Amino acid sequence: MGMTLDAPDFHVPTSWEQALAVKAAHPEAVPVAGGTDLMVEVNFDRRRPPALLDLTRVPELAAVDRVDGRVRLGAGVPYARMITELGSELPGLAMAARTVGSPQIRNRGTAGGNLGSASPAGDCHPPLLAAGAEVELASVRGVRRVPVAEFFTGPKRSVLEPDELIAAVHVAPATGPQQFAKIGPRNAMVIAVTAFALALHPEQRRVGTGIGSAAPTPRRATDAEEFLSGELAAAGLWSSRGPLPESLVTEFGNRVRAAASPIDDVRGSADYRRHVLAVLARRTLTWAWDAHRSTEQRTGRTA
C-alpha cells in the first residue's frame, strides 16, 4: 500500500533536541500534539501533510515552570491542565481553556497547537494578548521570543519559520482581575463567533485586551486599552477604586468595537460581531473592575 499511497513520514522524537533536529532536517514535517485541529483537516481531506512530527513524547513540552517571574507554559500542556493548574496565576487563560470543545478535546488540545494553527478563532489567543505573553520559538539555530501580538501575521499564518517549533509561552502571573468571554450560537462546544479577553494590570496602571474571531488575526484593541488606561489614571481611579463612569464603559466598548475588522461568514455576520464585541467589552470591564474594587474591600490594599 505504501507504494501507491505515499503514506506520510511519521517522526517520533523523544527529546526536544531530537525534535528540533528532525524539524531542521524535515522542515515540511507538520508538528502534531493533540491533533484536534490538524486531524480534522486531514480527515476532511483538506490537507495531506507530507510528513508528521509527533511531539507527544517530548517530555520537555509538557512542563509548566516559573522563569524570571513568569509562567513558562510548555507548548504541549493541554487545556485541561491550564484549567486545573493555572486558574489562579493565569485566570484569563484558564477561563478561555474552559470554553474549548468537550472534555475530550480539552484533554488533547494544547497551547502550542492552538498557537501553531494561528486561527483567528483560537481560544488561547485573546487572553495571551491581554496578558502580554511572549511565544518562545526554537530551532537548531537558537531560541527567540516573540510578543504574541506580533506572532500572528494573517489567517492561519504566523512568524514561525519552517525549521522552528513552538517551545513555550511566557506569561506574567495576573496582578489584577482577568476576564474572557466567548460568543457561540450554542451553550458549549462552539468555535468562537467572537471572543474578547481583558486583563487589568494595576501595578502598571494598564489595561490589556485581546479580540478573537473578528479580524484576520487575533489582535489587541490598542486604542481602547490606551484610552481606558489614560482615563483611569486621569480620574485617579486606579488608586481610589471608585466606580467606573457609565460613559467610560460605553466608550471603551465603542473603541473595542472599532478595533475589529470582521467578515461575514457562516458563523455570523460582521455587524453582529462588531455589536457583540462592544457588549462583551463593557461587560468584562465591569466584571473585572468590580472584582478590582472588591479586592480592596477584602484586603484594604491599594495598588
Place this chain on the structure above:
Amino acid sequence: MSTTTTPATTPRPAAGDRTSATTGRIGDSPLRPDGTLKVTGEFAYSSDLWHEDMCWGVTLRSPHPHARIVAIDTTAALARPGVFAVLTAADVPGVNRTGLEHADQPALAEDVVRYQGEPVALVAADHPETARRAAAEIVVEYAVLPALTDPRRALDPDTPLLHPSHPTGNLVREVPVRRGGPVPDAPVVVSVEFEVGMQDQAFLGPESGLAVPDGEGGVDLYVATQWLHTDQQQVQRVLGIGPDAARLHLAGVGGAFGGREDLSMHVHACLLALRTGKPVKMSYSREESFFGHVHRHPAHLRYEFGADDDGTLRYGKAELTFDGGAYASSTGAVVGNGGTLGLGPYRFPVVELVARGVYTNNPPCGAMRGFGCVQAAFAHEYLMDALAERVGADPVELRARNGMREGDPNITGQTIDSAAPVAELIRRVRDMPLPGERGTDLLGLPGGVGNTTHGEGVRRGIGYSVTYKNIGFSEGFDDYSTARVRLSVTAGEPVASVHTAAAEVGQGLVSVQAQIARTELGVSRVVIEPADTAIGSAGSTSASRQTYVTGGAVRAACELVRARVLERAAGTLGVPAASLRLDGDKVVAAGGEVLAGLADVLGDSPVEETTEWRHRPTVEPDPETGQGDAHVQYAFSAHRAVVDVDVELGLVKVIALDTAQDVGKAINPDAVLGQIQGGSVQGMGLALMEEVLVTDGQVRNPSFTDYLIPTVLDTPPMRIEVLENPDPHAPYGVRGVGEPPTISSGPAVAAAIRAAAGKDLRRVPIRPEHIVS
C-alpha cells in the same frame, strides 16, 4: 449480543447471540437488547461491516448545483494501481432511475447534474485512500448552467424546467384544501409570512453498507436503512436483475429520522460489487453524509386567520411552498401533509389553503421526522399567539377553545374518531410547575460556558404550542407489515421467534416486538430474527408507524400461532380451546390452573404462521378540494418552553421544555419517554440552531463544526406527561409517538424567544443576530 446487528467479522449474525432478555410484557420497560452494546461502544453499526477480500467504493460528486456533463475521462483513474473499477452512468445495466415517489433521480448522473453533490462516478479500489485519489483523477468536463435556487421563482413562466418530462413542470405537487365556502369577513384578522430553514437529520452513523456478489449475478446488500423492500426494488431496477436477486439485510443503524428513506450508497455498492466480483464496502465521511441524504424541506409560509372578537376562529387561509430541491424524493407526501394538516389541531369553519412543492437546484429534500407538519406548525402557532394578543385572550385558553375534539371534522372533512385532547394537553403543560428564578451558575445562563453574561440583558419568556400529526402512511397507500412467528422448543424450553423486515433505527422496535410476543404467547424466551428481505415487507420505519403496523402484524401472527397451539392442547386435554390460555410457558385454564407445559404441547412440531396486517384504508384527498379521509390516525402533543434570552447578545438558554402527549397506550413506557425527549430536542434544535446553509445552491456548512445540534448544555430538564387514551382502531390502542414532539417543541421555543426578546421573529432557526438586530 443484539438481535439486529451484523457482526463486524462476517455479515451473518451468530444464532446464539439473538435471545433477548426473558422478561418484559406490554406496558413494561425491559432493557433494550441493543442498549448496553450501544452505550459501551460495542454495537456493530453498518460502518463496522467487514468482509474478507472486500474492496472500497467511493463516489465522485458534482461540485456544481446545475451543469451539463460534456465529457468524462476515467483513463487516469483506471490506470492507478489498486483500482478495480471506475463506473459512470454508461455502466448502469438497468434503468438508471431511483426515487421514492417518482423515479426521477439517476443513480449516476447522465447528461445533467442538478445539485451540488450529485453522484457522477464511482471507484472501487483496494483501499479507500486509493479510491479517493483515483476519484480525484476522473476528469469531468462541465458546462455550468444557471441554477434555480429561489423556490418562489420555480413556477415563474420564464423559469427553465429542471425535469422537462415532468408533467407539471417545476411543480412536484400541489394540494389545495377548500372547505366551507367563500372566506368570510372577520372582525379580527391576523397574518404572517414565516420562513423555515433547511434542517438536517444529523444522524450520527454516516451512510454505509457492504455489497457481496453471489457469483450468479445477484448480490447481498447489508445496509443501514429504514425500509429494506423499497430499497430492494430500486436496487434491482437499476441493476437490471430479477426479483430477489438482490437480497437486503439490515445492518446496524445509527439513527435515521427520515434521512435513510431514500437510497444513498445502496445501488453504488451493488454496481461496483457486480462489476468487480468482489465484496464492496462504502462508508461516507461526515461531510459526504451531508450530501448523501435528503434534508427537511425549507418552507415559505403565508398564513391568515380570521376570528370573532372573542378569538373563535372563522377561517384559515394559507399558502405553503416547500423547496423540494433537485429531485422529488418524498416531496409529494410532505406537501400532502402540509396541505391536509397545515392549519394545526383547530376547528376552522372555512378553509382556503394550498401547499406546493417545487423543484430547484438546491439539495434534494424529503423525509424528516414530522414530515410537513413541522414547518406548518411554526406558522399556525405564531398566528394563535398573535390572535390571542389581538383579542386579549390567554394563549392557552384561546388554543383550548379552538382546539379539535373527538368527533370534530378536520379541514379535510375527516372525522377525528378517537381522542383529540387538544384542550387538555395545552392546559396540562400550562399547569405544570414553572422553573425557579435564574441562578448564577454560568451553565444555567445564556451563553453557557462562554461566560458572556452574569445576568446582564437576560429576559425570560414563555411560549406554548399544540400540534398534531398523522400516523402511518396516508392518502390511500396500501400500508401493511408482514410478520412470521414461530413457536418451537429449544433445549426443553418454548421459544418464540419473530421475523419481520422492520428496521430498528434506534427507536426500540426490537423490544416492542418481543414484548408483544411474550404477552400474546405467554412465553419468556423470544428471539427477534434479523430483519431482511427473506420475508415480506414491513413497510417503512417512518411516519411513527412501526409499533402500530408491525406491532399489529406481530400480534396478528401470534394470535394465529396461539390458536393453533391451543387447538392442539385442547385435543390432547379434551377441553374446549376457548377455555385455554398461554401463560408462564404453560397452557392454563381460564382460572389460571396449569394444565400442560407449552414445551410438551409443542414437542417436535413447531407452530409457525406468517401474516400481513393492514391498518384501516385511507383515501387520496379530492384533487380540487382536498377533502377526504386521508389519514389513518392522528396524534396530539403540546409543549411549554421557558427560555432565558440575553437580548443584547441574542443568546438563548432554554430553561424548561415541558410536554404532554397522548400515546394511546405506552407499550414500553421508557421508550416512549426516550422518543419524547429526543423528539423535543430535535424540534428545539430547528428553532435555535440547526440549519443547512445554502447559498447559490452550495452547501456552506457540511460538518458538525458548523451544522450545530444541541449539546447536553443546551438541553433543558423536561417534565413529560403521557396520556393514554386508547385508539379503539389500533392494536392495543397505540398511537404513534416518535414524531409529534418534534412538531410541537420548536414553535413553543420560538414563541418563548419572541416573548423574552419582545421581537417579532418570523423565521427559524432564530440566530443570535436576528434577536439583536
